[in-house]
Amino acid sequence: MNDPQQPAEDSTSSPHNQTDFHGPVHGPVHTGSGDINIQQVGQPSSITVIGKKIEDIFGWSDAPPETRQSKGKMLGWLIRRAYSAHPWFWRTAVTIAILLPLLWSFWLRPFLTTRLNTQGAAQIAAGEYSQAIQSLQYAARLQPDDARTHYNLGNAYDLAPGNEEQAIIQFKKTIELDDKFWPAYNNLARLYILTGSPDAALTTLHAGLRAGSDMPRRETAIFQKNMGWAYLGQIDRQECPFPNDALVSSSQQTTAENALTHLAKARTAMQTVRETGENVSIYLAEIYLLQGCAYEALGQPEAARQTWSDSLAHASAVLDSDQCTTPSGTLLFDCLKAADWVDALNARLRNE
Numbered sequence: 001m002n003d004p005q006q007p008a009e010d011s012t013s014s015p016h017n018q019t020d021f022h023g024p025v026h027g028p029v030h031t032g033s034g035d036i037n038i039q040q041v042g043q044p045s046s047i048t049v050i051g052k053k054i055e056d057i058f059g060w061s062d063a064p065p066e067t068r069q070s071k072g073k074m075l076g077w078l079i080r081r082a083y084s085a086h087p088w089f090w091r092t093a094v095t096i097a098i099l100l101p102l103l104w105s106f107w108l109r110p111f112l113t114t115r116l117n118t119q120g121a122a123q124i125a126a127g128e129y130s131q132a133i134q135s136l137q138y139a140a141r142l143q144p145d146d147a148r149t150h151y152n153l154g155n156a157y158d159l160a161p162g163n164e165e166q167a168i169i170q171f172k173k174t175i176e177l178d179d180k181f182w183p184a185y186n187n188l189a190r191l192y193i194l195t196g197s198p199d200a201a202l203t204t205l206h207a208g209l210r211a212g213s214d215m216p217r218r219e220t221a222i223f224q225k226n227m228g229w230a231y232l233g234q235i236d237r238q239e240c241p242f243p244n245d246a247l248v249s250s251s252q253q254t255t256a257e258n259a260l261t262h263l264a265k266a267r268t269a270m271q272t273v274r275e276t277g278e279n280v281s282i283y284l285a286e287i288y289l290l291q292g293c294a295y296e297a298l299g300q301p302e303a304a305r306q307t308w309s310d311s312l313a314h315a316s317a318v319l320d321s322d323q324c325t326t327p328s329g330t331l332l333f334d335c336l337k338a339a340d341w342v343d344a345l346n347a348r349l350r351n352e
């Protein structure tokens with residue numbers, strides 16, 4: 001046995017003492033801490049070669065050993081190396097990366113939203129309600145927190161038949177985003193009346209009057225008109241002037257009187273607007289029509305007949321105006337309403 005302190009003679013001649021394995025080892029070599037399969041050592045794989053090339057290109061092989069052992073340190077080292085090699089490129093890239101979101105948020109997105117709103121308004125004016133809905137939907141997706149966009153989209157839905165629920169959703173969204181946007185309260189209340197929810201309409205109108213305390217006189221008159229209409233809805237007279245000769249009960253009489261009070265305020269305010277030279281015949285036609293319905297409900301047929309005659313005169317004036325003889329856009333909607341009122345009022349007055 002060889003002395004453990006001295007190397008064995010001719011140790012290099014023994015195959016069991018060789019440390020370079022150029023051939024396969026067909027079994028595990030015991031190391032004292034487990035069995036490790038020593039695989040054949042041959043030419044480096046293509047992946048290894050590619051990896052070495054990448055390291056050479058990016059200079060990773062120049063990184064200190066302690067840096068290469070940490071991914072975080074390696075990334076920081078690479079960023080510093082890249083920046084020191086091409087500082088102007090990276091400064092420009094970082095500047096662009098910062099400016100692009102700012103440009104999108106503060107210029108491009110508002111610009112596109114405004115353009116789409118303008119386009120949608122033009123399409124509504126031309127009676128192209130489906131196209132207007134598409135344009136305004138794009139605008140709402142671009143800037144979902146823009147109250148004006150949701151209001152315009154609500155108007156487009158309102159004018160497109162069969163979309164009342166969608167219009168209500170959009171007007172509610174408008175108010176949620178801007179509780180001072182009083183036109184949305186008026187349009188939402190009108191839809192509540194048309195869909196049989198007069199109580200919700202009155203609540204909405206009162207809130208709108210508080211929100212728009214500085215609204216123009218004409219718009220104030222429209223709010224008062226719709227409040228009178230909502231009170232009529234509470235006694236099932238929102239479909240007036242279709243025949244309904246039944247008088248209201250004593251418990252409903254106060255409701256009918258409330259309707260008359262608000263309609264009188266609306267008529268006075270709208271006549272003041274008319275004196276300034278503005279054409280408000282379409283509004284006066286509706287106010288007088290609703291007043292006649294309230295008088296009828298209270299058992300005052302002569303007063304009802306007189307106000308319906310006044311309504312017929314204003315509705316006929318709308319039909320004879322240039323806006324209806326050469327109709328275009330949303331003005332056509334007013335002309336259609338006036339034509340319906342003329343037919344209904346003529347039929348009703350003939351039956352009196």
